[in-house]
Amino acid sequence: MRIGLYIFATLTLAAIVGAFVYTVNPNNYLLEVTGIHFNLPVAVWIILPMLLLLVFTIIHMLFYGFKNYLKLKKWQRDAATLDDAFYWSLINEPKDQKYALDEIKNSAMLLSKASIDMKENVEGLNSRLTKIINLIQKIKSGEYVDLKEHKMTKLFSENNPLLIQNRLNRLESDKEFVEEVMKSPSLFSKAVQKKALEIFAARETFYKARKYAKTFDAKNFKAMLKRVGGTEDMGLSVEILNEFVEGLKLECSDFVYIASITKKQFTPDQNLALFKKYQQNNLKAQNAYLYLLFEYELLEEVGKYLEEQNESEFIKFRALYELKQEHKKYKLEDLIEVDTVCNEA
Template sequence: KLSRKNPIYIKNTLNRLDADPKFVEEVLQSTTTHSKETLAKALRIFANNETFYKAKKYIKIFDIDNFFVMLERATANKEDIGASEDMIKSFIAELPFGCKEYMRLARICVKMFSPDINLAMFKSFQKSDENACQSYLYLLFEYEMLDKIEDFLSEHGEKEFVRFRALYTLKKMNQKYNVEGMVNSYAVCNEN
């Protein structure tokens, strides 16, 4: 019998993942007995084929990339894989989200949920995690809620959210700039 660390054993295991859908979950259930490469491939296959309901069982081993794979599937195919507000909150509570991830999530959620749901969800994120402030502000601009933008910016220092402040000034002057064109998620995440 081959050792689990033997390259031939690992290759056989990787090939079996392609051929046997049930084996994918076997790997996810016994993470300590498989190589990192095997686990990564199993998670990728799982994220491309399963629902959030099933994924919640493996939330502790999920990673950000595969979380976004599932969200993209939900928006691209409009298939119901259980990407609800509560499900997203469950995953975010377990994943190491930073500013860029929140911005990416906000852009996806705009396609999935109503403005009211998005604003409530991201307001709760930004209250518990300062990394989500930019994404909440992004949504306020997306929905052109200038009064709320002004309130938010007035609660923070002049040196914070510089790009959003510039966009807000242009919006007040009735300039037709959209938030996507003015606010690059990588730039706004690095400025504060």
């Protein structure tokens, strides 16, 4: 019952009782307390306890009403805090939260260490949670979301999976962003760096890739080499090739693959000069150099080179050399798979 209605009902009842008593006994009653005389109608003496009870009842109601008000405020604050905790867990950035009520704290504290992965949309949520869930679903579906437009750029840590996925989505549609990552790879996660490099290697030429030679790895360098010889002018030159080879950690198979591409692009003299230098600086390029010597049928050079090496090395090439001495019609590809020349038995 509302306190105003309660007071009105109580006063009305007291008035009715007082009026009834007054009609029955309109006389006064004298009461002396510590020398003080109270001479009041009997009706007043009858309703006086009712009024005192009303006063104490109102005080009681106000006290517990205020206590309930304070508790309600705590519930409201904790509800808002819980809402905030759900928000941060949804974006994979859980944070410690302070709760006033143990009833909520004992369970909600899990959210400070957990992330929420939404499988389906949920109806009936507040606008803030609904908005972030919709954005998350867009990111997961492969769509790029402009976080700056939604004032969310500062919400995510660099290793946040949603931020990484959103950047991966952007790489697929934003050519300028690909180059931005190539220019400043340290500002982005490893996954974004890797994807940007793959896209760049699949789309750009050596003219543009040249300035990012130190950013490349062998895998993506070879991916670009694979495109050489097609309809597009890839811009591969001796100078550019040197820059990449000097900046990359190449294995034996990498050098052989490079030689298999450059033999179609450069002159024999250019190729032999290149790989002679490479094998002098890096022993892993020796097989590639031998591969080119065989390709160009320079058997005398092959013989001299093998004589300078340990007899336990280059077994396949030695076997081929012996066969070529007797049957010059044999070619390298007839006896050895180019991809396996680095695998010594």
